[in-house]
Amino acid sequence: MSQRDDLAVHVEEFVRKAAQEQGVEISDAEVCDLATYLLNDLIESVGTDDDLLVPRPVNPGTDSVLDAKERIQPLLMEHIDPQAASELPRTELADQVGDVVGELLVQEKIHLNLKEQRDLVTLLLNDMLGLGPLEPLLADDTVSDIMVNGPTQVYVERGGKLELTDVRFRDDRHLINIAQRIVNAVGRRVDETSPICDARLLDGSRVNVIIPPLAIDGASISIRKFSKKKITLDKMIEFGSLSPRVAQLLKIAGACRLNILISGGTGSGKTTMLNAISRLIDRGERIVTIEDAAELQLQQPHVVRLETRPPNLEGKGEITMRDLVKNALRMRPDRIILGEVRGGEAIDMLQAMNTGHDGSMGTIHANRPREALTRLENMVNMAGLNLPPKAIREQIAGALDLIVQVSRMRDGGRRTVYVTEVVGMEGDVITTQDLFRFEWKGQDESGKLVGDWVSAGVRPHFMPRAEYFGLGRTLMQVMS
Known part of the structure; x- marks a missing residue:
């Protein structure tokens, strides 16, 4: 049996189960047609990416994905302990989050296509394990610098030119939490008594953080990305x-x-x-x-x-x-x-x-x-x-x-x-x-x-x- 045939079996099982849970009567022919549609959508949207195993460049989120994230994230925290999650390998956590998110989407009657579901899980994983909205920019090799000016304004440098992105944080608290996660990882701190800090990410990228009251319009994070290319x-x-x-x-x-x-x-x-x-x-x-x-x-x-x-x-x-x-x-x-x-x-x-x-x-x-x-x-x-x-x-x-x-x-x-x-x-x-x-x-x-x-x-x-x-x-x- 080919990989596509094997996947098709699982998709058909999912369709039958979903129809049963929703109390919808559906014929075998309709199951086959719907499974084929979903399978093609899945293959087209996933492409050759390596699942959710590593942070990857993704769209910061369509409105539907971001809205779903706002509704799903608090519910997800009721099912998954953040402290325990931080100790799990990303592969294992990705499986757990994917399963829970699927159930919550059905529970909350939120309709997302497969690509949107995948992006939603990636965004949730980035918030739990990484640097939240900044992860797609960190994974983008064309970006050399990231400049955060408060929760609603994020610039990047590409090819020596500055660009405004559509990356956003939920609010000031979300941004400060990410800033503290960065500096805590290297044994430093940033708070009102010590509002300025230089730090680095695990990959060697240089980071400067400055928060209120010194940063008037919200916390500022400046990241000079570590170049993976060996420059000679x-x-x-x-x-x-x-x-x-x-x-x-x-x-x-x-x-x-x-x-x-x-x-x-x-x-x-x-x-x-x-x-x-x-x-x-x-x-x-x-x-x-x-x-x-x-x-x-x-x-x-x-x-x-x-x-x-x-x-x-x-x-x-x-x-x-x-x-x-x-x-x-x-x-x-x-x-x-x-x-x-x-x-x-x-x-x-x-x-x-x-x-x-x-x-x-x-x-x-x-x-x-x-x-x-x-x-x-x-x-x-x-x-x-x-x-x-x-x-x-x-x-x-x-x-x-x-x-x-x-x-x-x-x-x-x-x-x-x-x-x-x-x-x-x-x-x-x-x-x-x-x-x-x-x-x-x-x-x-x-x-x-x-x-x-x-x-x-x-x-x-x-x-x-x-x-x-x-x-x-x-x-x-x-x-x-």
Whole structure:
């Protein structure tokens, strides 16, 4: 018997049982016709999806499905214990929910076709096990960012462009419950006494949550989705984010163990670039990463990942970036990688770079390479050491070798716009030279910006180091 024939038997049994329960007299021929109709509808609607075993992109819900969800969900909770449900495998829970929902639809005289029933069960499962209305967006690989502005406004970013979705939460309480579910999963909390929280999802996606009273129009959730695609410099060439010559320069910088700072604005691709460059690190090196919310995707076998910790309810127990950088220096690292430099830990990072941890890296929020140096100087001052400005600049000039400036352009694309070398000091000023810069020329018919990465044609200050690693000739070819 084929799978279709086997399924047809079950559908016919369902039709007979439903007719009997409703007190409807129906002939064998009518049973056969109705079963055939339902079977075709089932096969067409289900397609090749793997049932309800994993969260999948679904329509946020037609009005009929959403109305049914509002009526069925409270009744479902009377049949299924949420605590026990959270401990069941999704496959087993899906079977239980499907059976109960089928009975409740009949009980409440709610009429949905098979596809709508399937979407209803998926939405209910997402609420019970996942992040409710956000699950379809998390399962959609075309979405890179999710921005929730209160219960009735959810935006996503696709291809660098923002779009308003029709995803909705039931109310403010529903949204806050989802926010708390996110942060609780990583041992953090968000409430009126602590209304701001950075966290991550199980897949590594970065999350920021802010709730009332700070968020006036309702809780806000911002999710930077973890990319399942492993981004390399070669892939970035394909995307148009940099040129082959710029990529080769960065590969040489990685091989020569240069200290690199990646600078850019919010959403410009700093972490993506850091992940791509970190792939150049030798597999035999010991790497310590330090982040507020772990999101780096290092592939080397010898990696120690450290994450900051916020204070507890009594305001105690906080572990800062600076605490972790200081501790990392005692862990015999070959390289230290900071997810983002934000404050006084900048001085500890510079000292690490100046004391034998060559090849260390980090990111910083700044719009130009020179601005990155100014911000770094300000962050050193935040450590409260009262160092003279010249002493701070000498630390920076002695520690940093390269600044990679990335930018999100108006067409939504991310590009490397400068590769700038830190040369040294002239008087009280840090001197730099651009090795490559992106020169914008216009846009094509699709609206995509076009331009060239232009070499400055100068001899890099780190040429002796490149020659030491046997890469001097290659570097000259890249710059010529």
